Amino acid sequence: MGYVLYGSKTSPFVRRIRVLFDNIPYEFKELNIFEGQDAVDLNKINPINQVPVLVDGENTIWDSRQIFNYLNSLHRFQNMDWQDENMLTAIDGAMDSGVSLLLMKRSGINTDEPFMYVQRQKDRVESIMDHLKPYIAGAGLSDWNFLSISIYCFLDWARFRSIIKFDNRPECIAFLEKYKNNTSIINTEIPKA
Numbered sequence: 707m708g709y710v711l712y713g714s715k716t717s718p719f720v721r722r723i724r725v726l727f728d729n730i731p732y733e734f735k736e737l738n739i740f741e742g743q744d745a746v747d748l749n750k751i752n753p754i755n756q757v758p759v760l761v762d763g764e765n766t767i768w769d770s771r772q773i774f775n776y777l778n779s780l781h782r783f784q785n786m787d788w789q790d791e792n793m794l795t796a797i798d799g800a801m802d803s804g805v806s807l808l809l810m811k812r813s814g815i816n817t818d819e820p821f822m823y824v825q826r827q828k829d830r831v832e833s834i835m836d837h838l839k840p841y842i843a844g845a846g847l848s849d850w851n852f853l854s855i856s857i858y859c860f861l862d863w864a865r866f867r868s869i870i871k872f873d874n875r876p877e878c879i880a881f882l883e884k885y886k887n888n889t890s891i892i893n894t895e896i897p898k899a
């Protein structure tokens with residue numbers, strides 16, 4: 707039995723693991739995590755009730771960061787120093803806040819109102835984007851690795867979900883253009899319908 711990855715095709719957390727699996731055989735089980743039997747099934751395999759989830763035989767790993775760590779220990783994708791870990795924490799923070807904003811919108815909360823929690827999530831995304839700007843612009847990311855994969859998956863998702871305004875972020879558009887023809891990106895493209 708090989709790797710089984712549970713998740714949705716739109717989640718940036720799931721997509722970055724799917725991209726990482728580019729040359730590794732695995733089975734992808736798509737879930738609708740918000741309703742029906744899929745939501746029940748997810749809760750059975752993951753007590754934190756989020757995707758992705760990786761099952762490798764007897765091992766079940768619940769979070770994309772931990773899935774990366776697990777796979778990296780087996781396949782040696784990339785050496786991560788503390789600066790890389792900090793950058794990954796920032797990327798994860800932007801994705802967490804972006805997902806929170808999306809879920810608030812879907813729950814009927816007007817994210818254009820000045821609610822403290824909503825504003826905190828927006829400010830967090832903007833602050834992180836400002837911090838990542840030199841990396842996205844090319845000063846710190848020269849390889850296609852888990853950091854650049856994570857940034858790509860977040861930016862593409864944020865554009866798809868209208869979480870970030872890209873008007874004043876040409877470095878983000880250039881970054882997306884640079885990697886959009888990567889085979890693993892094409893194979894994991896967010897469904898538009």
